[in-house]
Every structure is written in structure tokens, then in C-alpha cells.
Amino acid sequence: MSRFILILACLLLATPSLAANPYTSNGLKDVFFGETLYHAFQEDWFQAIARLDTELGQYRRLDEPGLDTLSYHINQAQFGVGDFELGYRMHLRAGRAMTAVIEGNVEEPVRNEAIYRLARLYFQKDQPEDAFHALERIRGGVPAAIRDDLEFLRGQILLANGRFPEAARAFKDLQKAGSLEGFAGYNLGIALMKEGKEQDGRESLDRTGQILSDTPATLAIRDKSNLVLGYKLLEENAGENARLVLERVRLSGPFSNRALLGSGWADASQGRFERALVPWSILAEREVTDPAVQEALLAVPYAYGKLNVHGRAAVLYGKALESFGKEVDKLGASIKSVKEGKFLQALSREELKQDSDWVVRLRSLPEAPETHYLLQLMASHDFQESLKNYLDLNELQKKLDVWERDLDAFEDIIRERRAYYEPLLPEIDRAFRQLDSQMRLRLEQRERIQKRLNAMLTAPRPDYLATGEERIISENIGRMEQALAANGGTPDETKERINRLQGVLLWNISTEYDQRLTDTFRNQRDLNEVMDRLKKQYNAFVRTRQAATQSYEGYDDLISRERNRIASARENVKVLMACQGNMLETMAVNELARRRERLEKFQITARFAIADSYDRASKAQTEKSVGK
């Protein structure tokens, strides 16, 4: 049962639901956007927003953002950040995100979707007029996926602004929208009744109350329709019809307690107290902190009294009194405990957060009376929001503590790196400079050779490709010629031999020129490969060298700045937690005191009723004896 109260709370105060994935319908192109969604789908809003903010920030700083993979998802990302902020209850930022999309250079459907989201945000923040004016800005096409939701929101906003006939028309048009099954009918009923068309409204509620469905949300709204209609009929003393309608409410749903109570009163109003006892007796066995159950504890003996079973009535009033006494004590202990600060301590218990039903589980904690009535407190929107804020602040505080330790660790790493690299780097730099100059020299040589070879393709120069041996021979011949000339001329026979040798040399160089040129180009290509490897190695070294310096330099200011920001944020969080905690405690104490006051009145009533029942029982006994 308690679970259903939570479901109900969620139903009434819906936050963005990411049941399906509306963000990557055409496939995922950007892995970091996918990572953001991974966190968002788990409702880890903080991580989702932090990552998406970083991604969007980097995207906006790009010179050509169109080339980035996030550009495929940019519209969804911009909506996403608003949705996630809404999930994290950052309505102001979410509103700004939506406004930025609306005012940006976007297509009509995208703009209209943003307006829809902004209007929904205003509506959730109890600003129906702003929501209405936002919707007035919608022009042209609306994406098919949100068309029904938009019309439903329009109806709700019109209803909240008191424009009942228009609201009724909007809901009437949505009667066949499958995704809104039940919700459109219920709201139509309310709008019609507010418009003054009481009968039409009731018919709509009646139809909604008979919908066949297995969807939990539809079943809940069906129950709610029946409850509202049933109590309307009950107020008008149409007991039989009220009973029929209230009996449609599921026995296990979030509205079942109130339906059982009303169903009993429907019978009682027709004097059928025996039948009234059936729902009331079921109800009286349920969780006693529920106000309807507490009412039933008085209603059951009241019915027995009406059936002239005064003895049984007196006993049950006694039991009710006992139960109220226990609850009054529990409430007193709760108030005391809350005032001692234990309520906030209980809410911060880490192990409970792992469980989605943690609010329910809190109540079963032994020796934690401050949490017994938490579920009932959760029915208040303000309390829920304040509680969520308190828990968020608690999480922020933990994050800030961890980050401060992270910064200490970062500084340690930087210190270690500096101590390692600084003594090594001067020697490495010296050796590198030496190698660098050698390398540059060789590179220049290679460039020269390359240019000469390229020139030889158009102007052949066989002498450039002479081998070392051929050069030596050529030089020797030249020297011989000079020596002979210096000694007074060369004999013809010697001259002839020199010419022959020069001829052989020239013949070899000229005839082998093509082959030699080909071989030289091949060698040049091999050399280029080696040079490429060298360049890569050189670049890798330069990068590693830069990385070495970058691994410990340039962080001091950043770390110091972030440390100051963390310290300031921690201080603010501490102050806000104290304020928020105080507000929660005040709300809790006020509510618990009100509940205790109400039970104390019930105690007085029960005491009078016990006495009255005993009187009647003994009177009946006396009459019986006299009769005999």
C-alpha cells in the first residue's frame, strides 16, 4: 500500500520521464552524447548535465562545429540539457536552455517543441499564465511525437487559467489518443464540471472509471476518476450510486483506502450498516498511520452501535482508543526526535538510497520514530521538493569533499612528476640539440641531392653519377696530363693511351647512365623511407618532451582557483543545508503536531463513545432482564 502512495506522488508530480529514448532515434553518432544519455537514463542528472555541458561547451568553441559528430545530435542535446536540468530541479537553467533554443536559428518544429517544453516547465512551476502565453507563440508545424502531449498540456493550462470551455474542447479532441488514455477523459470531466456542465462532466468521469487497461498509470487515473465521482455522489446522498462507483476502485491501488472509507459511508447513508462494515473492517486492518484507516477505526464501532451491538462497539472503541494512544505517543516521539535532528540524520542514511522504496523502508527502521509519518509528509509538494533539495545538497557536499581530496592527489602527482623530470630534462635537451643539428645537416644534404637528381631528368649529367673509383681514375688521368705537359709535352703514344683511357671511362659512364640514374632514384626512395621514420621518431620525441613538461607545469593557478571555488561552494552548501534542514524539520513538526491534534480529538470522541456504548449495552441488558 505504501508503495502506491509513492506511485501516486510520482503520478501527480511527474518529472521528465525518459521511458523511451527520444534523443537518438536516427542512431548514435557521438559517443560522448551516448555517455551522457547513459547517465540520464539512470536519472543520474548531475553526471548527465556535467558531461553534456562540457560537450556543448567544446562544441561551441569549435571553428567548424558542423564537422563534429555532436552536430548530428545538436538539437536533441540542447533539449536534453533542458530536460536533465528539469530532472535535477534546476528550473531556472532549464528555462534558459529552452529559451536559447527558441531564440536560436532553428527550424519551426524544433522551435515549437522548445516552446512546448518551456510551457510545461512554467506549468510545473505553478505559473499557468506564463505557460499560456508561451503556448500562444507556437506557429506552424509541431513534431508528430509531441502533438498529443502538447494538446494535453494546452488543456491543462487552460483549465488552470479558468478557461474551462476551451479546456474541455482540447480534452475532447484527445479522447482517442492512446498514450493519454484515461487522463484526457478525467480532465475532460473536471473541465466540464467546472464549466457548469455537471452531468456531462460526470458522464466523462464515469466513462473514464470503466476503462479496461493494464497500464499502471491508466489504472491509477481510472481509480481517481471513480473516487472523485463517488465522493460527489456521496455528498449528494446518492449512496447506492456512490457505492457502485467507489467499488470500481482497486483494493490495492493508491486510492483504495479512501475508496473503502467512502464505500462504507455510502452503505451507512442508506442505513445498511452491516454492508458498511465490510469495507471499513478491511480498512481498519491496514497501516494505521494512514488518516483513512484512523477514521475507519472509529467508523467500525459506530456501525456496530447502529446495529445495536453495543458491547462489541464498546470493545472496538476501546481498541481504537488504544491504537490512537499509541499513535499519539508515536507522534510525540516523532516530534521530539525531529526536534533533536534525528530526522535529517535518518534521511542521510546512505544504505537506504540504494533502494527505490527507501521512503517506505525508512518507516520500518527500529528506533527511528521520526520517520514513521514520512510517507504522509511526502504527500506535500513543498515537502517533497524541500526533501529532494536537502538530499541533493547532501550529495553535493559529499562530492565537494571528494574533489578536495582529488585536488590534493593531483598536487602530489604534479610534485612527483616535477621531481622526476626536472633533473633529467637538461641532459636530454642537450643531447637532443646535438642530434637535432646533425639531423638538420643530413636533411639539407638529402635536399641538395634530390634537387640535383630532379634536374638530371631534363638535363642529363652522366659525370654526376660516376663511381668513386671512376672519379679517382679520372683525377689520376688529369694529374698525369698536367705532369706530362709540365715536363715539355706529351709523346703521341702516351697521349693516345690517355685518350683511350678517358674514352673507356666516358664510355662506361655514358652507357651505364640510365641504369645508374634508376639505381640512384631507388636509393633515394629508400633513403626517403628512412628519413620518414626518422621524422616520425623526431616528432614523437618532441611530443613526449612537451608532454613531460606539460605533465607538471601550468596547473598551479587552475588548481588553486578550483580549490577556492570548492571551499566557497562547501560553505554555501553548508549554510543552505542548515536552512533547508530547518525548513524540513519545521514542516515535519507542524504536520506531525496537526496529526497528533487530530488524533487527540478522536481520542475524546472515542472515550465518549465507549461510555455511551457501555450505557446502551447495560441499558439493553437491563431491559432484557426486566422483560424476562
Place this chain on the structure above:
Amino acid sequence: MYKLLKVIIVLGISALLFILPAYGQEAPREQVKGLDEQVQEIKTDVLSIASQLSQLEEKLLYPSDTQIAIFVSVAKGEKFRLDSVDIQLDGKPVAHHLYTFKELEALQKGGVQRIYVGNVRTGEHALQVTASGKTEGGSDFRKDESFRITKDIGPRLVGVVLAGTGIGSKTITLKDW
């Protein structure tokens, strides 16, 4: 007496219906709103710190020259229950993750999990991925795949896609992001 009781109970029912939603309205609305806005502001500040720290952490611990990040995703439409994923890089275990229901649901909806981020040298590396869980039919499965990946200059983003646990189909594939 009974009339009085009945009046109290009927009044109580009405109160139940119409007063319940107004629980805890004692704190002035403006005060609640003002505090809520302050909480929103501090959230903005802390988010901005988170963003700065994440960039600092990446620059300091995982420079782009050596960074490798491994991402896990589940192919569209897959309904198997993933229990765990283990990653080995160059023969050393670097990541082991057990999946909660929420995490698995996030993967099935199209989210991508960064399961590992670390540093490696440029060049070829051996990557081994092991996934275990239950098939849609309820039987246990455990699949291993080995891959060779190349690390160049710049961050290396490796996607591990889990799909089709049926016989003969490739369960684990790589995707370059």
C-alpha cells in the same frame, strides 16, 4: 452522541479528500521558493566545478597522446540480461563491471558506458572482452572475443558492442568512434 460522532467522521472524510494535498504548507511559500532558487544556484556552481575538474583530470591523468577509452553499448533491440563485462588490455585486466538493473536498462535504451579510460603507447595492442549474463530465453551465456587495436596520436576511443547471443552470431564486436 452518535450524531456528534457522525458529524466528526463526515467532516474528517471531507478533510481527508481536500486537505491532504496541503500537508506541510506552514513554511511561507516565498521562503520555500527563495531557498529553492539558492539551491539551484549552488547546483550551477558545483556543476561548473565538476566540468573544470573533469577537464583537468583528463589533461593531467590521460593526455591525448596516450589516452585510450573503452565504451560499452548494447545493440538496438537486444533483450538479454547482461551481468558483467571484463576487459583485458595487453593481457592485463583493466576493467570489471557488474551491471545493476538501472545500468542495463540505460544501455538497452541506447546509452553508452565508459567502462575504462587509461594510457597506452602508440602502436598495436591486444584487447580481450568477456561478457556474461543470461539470454532472453533464460540460459546462461559467457562470450570472449579478442581483438587487435592500434593506438595512434590522439585519443583512441574503442566501442565494444554487445549483441546477438544466439548460436553462430557474433556477440562482441568493435566499433570505432
